[in-house]
Structures are given as C-alpha cells and as structure tokens.
Amino acid sequence: EVQLVQSGAEVKKPGESLKISCKGSGYSFTTYWIGWVRQMPGKGLEWMGIIYPGDSDTRYSPSFQGQVTISADKSISTAYLQWSSLRASDTAMYYCARPKRGSYPHDAIDIWGQGTMVTVSS
Amino acid sequence: EIVMTQSPATLSVSPGERATLSCRASQSVNSNLAWYQQKPGQPPRLLIYGASTRATGIPARFSGSGSGTEFTLTISSLQSEDFVVYYCQQYNNWPPPWTFGQGTKVEIK
Numbered sequence: 001e002v003q004l005v006q007s008g009a010e011v012k013k014p015g016e017s018l019k020i021s022c023k024g025s026g027y028s029f030t031t032y033w034i035g036w037v038r039q040m041p042g043k044g045l046e047w048m049g050i051i052y053p054g055d056s057d058t059r060y061s062p063s064f065q066g067q068v069t070i071s072a073d074k075s076i077s078t079a080y081l082q083w084s085s086l087r088a089s090d091t092a093m094y095y096c097a098r099p100k101r102g103s104y105p106h107d108a109i110d111i112w113g114q115g116t117m118v119t120v121s122s
Numbered sequence: 123e124i125v126m127t128q129s130p131a132t133l134s135v136s137p138g139e140r141a142t143l144s145c146r147a148s149q150s151v152n153s154n155l156a157w158y159q160q161k162p163g164q165p166p167r168l169l170i171y172g173a174s175t176r177a178t179g180i181p182a183r184f185s186g187s188g189s190g191t192e193f194t195l196t197i198s199s200l201q202s203e204d205f206v207v208y209y210c211q212q213y214n215n216w217p218p219p220w221t222f223g224q225g226t227k228v229e230i231k
Contacts, residue, residue, distance in 0.1 A: 033219075035219065035220065037220070044209065044222055044223070044224045044225045045166065045209055045211075045222040045225075046222070047218050047219065047220040047221070047222070050219055059217055059218075059219075061217075061218055095165050095166075097165075099213075099219070100171065105216060105219040106154070106213040106214070106215065106216040106219040106220070107171075107213050107219070108156035108168055108171035108172075108177075108211070108213060109156070109158075109166070109168060109211070109220065110168050110171075110177065112165035112166060112167075113165065114165060115165055
C-alpha cells in the first residue's frame with residue numbers, strides 16, 4: 001500500500017525550533033516529488049514547498065521562502081519540514097502530499113499524509 | 123500567479139438532491155484541474171483529476187466538467203457523508219505546482 005505517514009502532534013513555545021517528518025512507503029520514494037501543505041484552523045489549503053528526494057531539488061512558495069526549510073533523507077524515505085523559530089501564527093495542520101505522476105510536481109495529489117498538528121503557544 | 127475562486131462559499135442542499143459547485147481560474151489552466159473532498163479531522167481526498175476523471179474508488183455520483191477557466195463539480199444525489207468541504211486545485215502552471223480554491227462547504231438544508 002502506498003502511504004505517507006507523518007510524525008505526531010507537537011506543542012511548542014514561540015521561538016522554539018521544530019522538525020516534523022513524513023515517511024513514504026509502498027513506492028519508489030526517490031522518483032516522486034513530495035510537497036507540504038498548510039491548513040490553519042478553520043481555513044483552506046496553502047502550498048508551502050516541494051522537494052524531489054532523488055536529487056533534493058526544492059522549491060518554495062514565496063509566502064514561505066525563508067520561513068521554513070524542506071529537506072529529505074532518501075536513505076530512510078523521509079521528508080522533513082522544519083522551523084528555526086516558531087511563531088504563534090505557525091499554529092496549523094501540516095500535510096505532506098504526493099502528486100500522481102512521479103516526475104511532475106504540478107499534478108493532482110493522490111496520496112496525503114494524515115497530517116501533523118503544530119500548536120505554538122506561550 | 124493564478125487565482126482559483128470557488129462559489130458559493132456555502133451551499134445548502136437537501137439529502138438526495140443535486141449539488142453544483144463552481145471553480146473559476148484567473149487564467150486558463152486547460153484541463154489541469156482537480157477536486158478534493160475533506161471531512162473533519164481528515165486530509166483531503168482526491169475526487170476528480172483532469173477536470174473530469176474520477177479517481178480510484180470514487181462513486182459515480184461525483185462528476186466533473188469544464189476546461190480553461192470554468193469548472194464544475196456535480197454531486198448527483200447527496201448522501202449524508204457528502205456534507206463536507208470541497209476544494210478545487212489547478213496544476214497547470216509551474217511554479218507553483220498547486221493552487222487551491224478557498225473551498226465550498228456543502229451543508230444540510
């Protein structure tokens with residue numbers, strides 16, 4: 001079964017760092033892009049960035065450039081989303097997601113992780 | 123950057139009736155348009171891609187149409203589990219790879 005399994009919920013204080021993960025299984029991890037999508041409480045879906053684990057080619061939405069870092073460790077089929085200094089406004093659900101066709105980042109998304117809820121509060 | 127606009131924001135429909143959701147792109151996305159359903163506490167689920175192709179396991183009551191800038195998702199006979207939120211997404215342009223509409227909530231009338 002093709003799936004993306006994300007790390008568990010996090011509760012952090014403003015200014016703290018955080019790295020959440022997304023582990024792929026059931027497919028060739030290095031030949032599919034993986035993206036990250038933010039969903040703030042009660043709001044819609046926002047694309048944050050995307051990475052190709054095969055060569056670590058990474059692209060960011062201008063809205064998130066410089067605010068987060070996306071990486072991948074292909075040896076363990078895992079992608080990451082990290083913050084160096086969290087803010088209260090980072091409180092959201094974060095999904096990793098895989099497009100249908102491996103070599104095309106711009107495609108419909110057929111596989112989603114279950115989501116990681118990040119809460120930032122003092 | 124392409125902007126996706128969904129209407130209405132909330133749609134009130136009775137069970138068993140037809141629901142018609144709209145999605146408009148600020149410029150042509152050809153047929154590179156997908157629809158997703160999101161239930162509370164769950165990630166989105168792919169319903170339609172290529173504007174009109176149902177994803178694996180999606181019931182036939184869901185259908186998509188349109189091309190260019192105007193798209194429609196139709197649910198022919200609403201079931202209780204269909205009263206949730208729906209998003210459209212364009213994937214024609216790169217970057218960005220994914221641009222979502224703001225969502226339409228289908229509620230029980």
